[in-house]
Amino acid sequence: MPNREKQNEDDISNNENNVIKPEIGIEIDGISFNYKFFETLESLSKTYSQRKTAKELKVSHSVLNRRIKNAEDKLGEKLVITVGSGSELSEKGYELLDLYYKYKNRLEDRQEIIIAGGHIITGLLQAISYELPFKTLIYSSDDESAYELAKQDLVDILALDDPLLAFENDLNFTAIAYDHMVLISPNHGKTIEKIEDLEGLKFIGVKGSAQRLAWSTLRQENINFTIDREVKSQFDAFKIVRNSDEYYTFLNASYFNGNEILKNETRHVISLVQINDTKDDIYNLIEYLLFDGQIKIGEQGFIPMKPWKTR
Numbered sequence: 001m002p003n004r005e006k007q008n009e010d011d012i013s014n015n016e017n018n019v020i021k022p023e024i025g026i027e028i029d030g031i032s033f034n035y036k037f038f039e040t041l042e043s044l045s046k047t048y049s050q051r052k053t054a055k056e057l058k059v060s061h062s063v064l065n066r067r068i069k070n071a072e073d074k075l076g077e078k079l080v081i082t083v084g085s086g087s088e089l090s091e092k093g094y095e096l097l098d099l100y101y102k103y104k105n106r107l108e109d110r111q112e113i114i115i116a117g118g119h120i121i122t123g124l125l126q127a128i129s130y131e132l133p134f135k136t137l138i139y140s141s142d143d144e145s146a147y148e149l150a151k152q153d154l155v156d157i158l159a160l161d162d163p164l165l166a167f168e169n170d171l172n173f174t175a176i177a178y179d180h181m182v183l184i185s186p187n188h189g190k191t192i193e194k195i196e197d198l199e200g201l202k203f204i205g206v207k208g209s210a211q212r213l214a215w216s217t218l219r220q221e222n223i224n225f226t227i228d229r230e231v232k233s234q235f236d237a238f239k240i241v242r243n244s245d246e247y248y249t250f251l252n253a254s255y256f257n258g259n260e261i262l263k264n265e266t267r268h269v270i271s272l273v274q275i276n277d278t279k280d281d282i283y284n285l286i287e288y289l290l291f292d293g294q295i296k297i298g299e300q301g302f303i304p305m306k307p308w309k310t311r
Contacts, residue, residue, distance in 0.1 A: 021236055028096070031074045038100040039080070044151055048086040075284060079294055101153060112137045117159025118148040118208055119233055120179070120252045121270040125159065127294045134285045142232045143208035150275045155281050158273040161252070162210040166273060175269035176289045178303035181214050182258030184241050189248065192259050199224050204237040204249040205230040208264040213266040215257040254301040270302070 026033055028237075036057075054064040072079050086112040087226055089097065112135045115125060122140040129136050139146070143165045150158040166173040183192060192198065198218060205211060205227040206231040218225055228247065231237050237249045238256060250266065251258065272286055289297065294304040 006307060026100065028099075032157060033071065037067060037071055038097065040064065041089060041100070041127050042096045043096070044080060044087060044118070045089050045097060048083070048088055050080075050087050052230050052304050059104045091106050102152065109137055113157060113279070113285055115139070115157045115159055116148065116149050116155040117157075118143045118161030118270075119235065120161045120209075120255060121159040121272075123255065124177070124270070124297065124300050124302060128293070128302050131296060132285070132293070133288065134281055135292060150273070153275065155284070156279065157272075157277040158275055159202070160271050160273065162212070163269055163271050164210075164212065165208070166271065171273045171274045173271040174286055174290065175271045175305055176286075176293075177297045177305060178209070178267060179252050179254045179270055180260070180263050180268065181266035182253045182256055182260050183262070184231065184238060184249050184256060184258045186241055186244050186247060188245050192261060195221055195261060198225060198248075198261075201225050201248050202228045202246055204228065206234050206237050206249070207232050208249070209234060210252070210268045211250050212267060213268060214262050217262055219264040269305075277286075 011139050016189075017243050033212070039057060040053060043056050044050065047053050047056065050064055050068075051061060056063045057064070059067075060164070064066060065218060077092045078090045079096070080087050082088075082091050096241070116138050116139040119140050119142070120139050125136070126138050126140070129138060139149075146155070146158055146160075147165055147169070148153050149187070158171070160173065163173060163175070165171070183198075185192065185266065190197065203225060207230055215225075215227070229240070231240070234251045234255065241247045241249050253263070272289070274282055274286060276282055290305065298304045
C-alpha cells in the first residue's frame with residue numbers, strides 16, 4: 001500500500017475546476033525548498049503551534065515534524081524553537097519567510113505601479129499621485145537602496161534623484177524634470193557671495209544625491225572643504241545644518257530655499273527607469289509625466305523638460 005503520509009504531502013490534484021496559480025520554491029545555498037516548506041513557516045508564524053499548523057495544512061504531525069527537521073538538517077540551523085507550550089520561528093526562520101514573501105509578491109498580479117527611488121523624485125510623485133490617472137505605490141529611500149530592489153524585480157519603476165547611477169550601470173533612463181542645488185547655511189553662518197567664500201567650510205553630505213556636482217566644482221576651483229558626515233536623506237541634512245553653527249550643505253532647490261551660488265554648475269535631471277516592461281500602464285505613466293504631467297511637475301518647484309510642457 002502507498003504511504004498515506006507521503007501521498008498526502010505529494011499529491012497533485014487533478015480537479016479540472018481548480019484555479020491555477022503559480023507556487024514558488026527557492027534555492028538557498030544550493031538546497032531547494034518547495035512551497036510546502038514555506039507554507040509551513042508562514043502558518044507557524046501565525047499559529048505558534050505545530051499541532052494547529054498541521055491541521056491547517058492538512059498533514060499529520062509526523063509529516064510536519066519531518067518537513068521541519070529535514071530543512072534544519074540541510075541548513076544546519078534551527079528554524080523553529082519551543083516557547084512555553086507552543087512553537088515559534090527562530091530568527092533564521094523569519095529571515096527565510098521574509099525571503100519567501102519577497103519572491104511571492106513578484107507572482108501577484110498587481111494593479112498598482114510600484115515605484116521606489118530617491119527622496120526628492122518620490123516626494124514629487126507622491127505630491128501629484130492623487131492627480132495621476134494611474135494607481136501607484138511609491139516608496140522613498142536613496143537611489144542605491146532602490147536600485148537593489150529593482151535588481152530583484154520588486155519594483156516597476158526606479159526613480160532617480162541623480163542620473164549618475166543610471167550612467168554607471170548602463171540603465172536606459174527618461175528625464176522628467178530639471179533641478180539644481182542650493183547652498184544651505186547654518187542660522188549664524190557667514191555671508192556667502194562668491195565661490196571663494198566657501199573656502200574651509202564643513203559640509204554634510206547626502207548619499208545618492210546630486211551634491212557630487214557641487215563637490216566637483218569646488219575641487220575644480222581649488223576650494224578647500226571637508227565633508228564631515230554623510231546621511232541618507234536631504235531632510236536629515238537640512239535639520240543638522242539648521243541646528244548647528246558650523247555645517248553647510250547643498251540640497252535640491254525644488255524642496256529647499258537657499259543660496260544659488262552654484263545654480264548653473266549643479267543643474268541636473270531627475271529621471272525614471274522602467275524596470276517592468278510587461279505592463280502598458282507603466283510606459284503610459286512615464287509618457288504622461290513627459291507630456292500632460294509637465295504642468296503638475298512645474299507646480300511642484302521643478303523645471304519642466306522643454307519643449308514637452310504639454311501635448
